[in-house]
Amino acid sequence: MARNIGPQCRLCRQEEVKLYLKGDRCKSDKCPITKRRGKPGEGLRARNKKASDYSVQLREKQKLKRLYGMLETQFRIFFTRAQRLKGVTGENLIVMLERRLDNMVYRMHFAPSRKAARQLVLHGHIRVNGRKVGIPSYLVREGDEVDVQEKAKKIVSIKDSLKEYSRSGVSPWLEVDPDRLWGKVRAVPRRADIPDLADVNEQLIVELYSK
Numbered sequence: 001m002a003r004n005i006g007p008q009c010r011l012c013r014q015e016e017v018k019l020y021l022k023g024d025r026c027k028s029d030k031c032p033i034t035k036r037r038g039k040p041g042e043g044l045r046a047r048n049k050k051a052s053d054y055s056v057q058l059r060e061k062q063k064l065k066r067l068y069g070m071l072e073t074q075f076r077i078f079f080t081r082a083q084r085l086k087g088v089t090g091e092n093l094i095v096m097l098e099r100r101l102d103n104m105v106y107r108m109h110f111a112p113s114r115k116a117a118r119q120l121v122l123h124g125h126i127r128v129n130g131r132k133v134g135i136p137s138y139l140v141r142e143g144d145e146v147d148v149q150e151k152a153k154k155i156v157s158i159k160d161s162l163k164e165y166s167r168s169g170v171s172p173w174l175e176v177d178p179d180r181l182w183g184k185v186r187a188v189p190r191r192a193d194i195p196d197l198a199d200v201n202e203q204l205i206v207e208l209y210s211k
Helices: 008-015 023-027 044-048 053-067 072-084 089-098 101-107 114-122 156-161 163-168 202-209
Strands: 126-128 145-148 174-177 182-185
Touching: 053 072, 053 202, 072 089, 072 202, 089 101, 089 202, 101 114, 101 126, 101 145, 114 156, 156 163
Parallel strands: none
Antiparallel strands: 126 145, 145 182, 174 182
């Protein structure tokens, strides 16, 4: 599976927003985006230059794509599938990305980041409705149950990640039992139910791909 193996913090600086690609490090004082101004390699003159419409649209697409840890080809496939669905294309895209299995593992606090969640899925540690699923882009449905395989329940990183559950709980469309390392998709989320994506303007992405 193709993946981005370059410096993760550099991506956050490029988009000038925290993408939470490195879990707890992003919430600490070690996060580079809180220390440095501007994008990597950007001088003061470039920083003050007015961005074109295309540049704004591109940055919005890059931000959402990197937030979910995807490369261009796969992201474009998701966009094409969102276009074929009824409703608003941009909202369909967001909801589909939220339904990805690696994202659900992250949302259930079984992993500190989507990248770590993707690794759990790829290594066969995650089950959906009692069956092992090793495809991070697998789309869960309403009523699906997601849990950690018995042999993986002793993994320290999973136990550490679940500490976040006691601090912030889970999204309203999810149900989690931290003792059993089990979760359930109570409902397919709506666009308005994803507050941490409030600063994402998906319509700009639709405009970009429509050119």
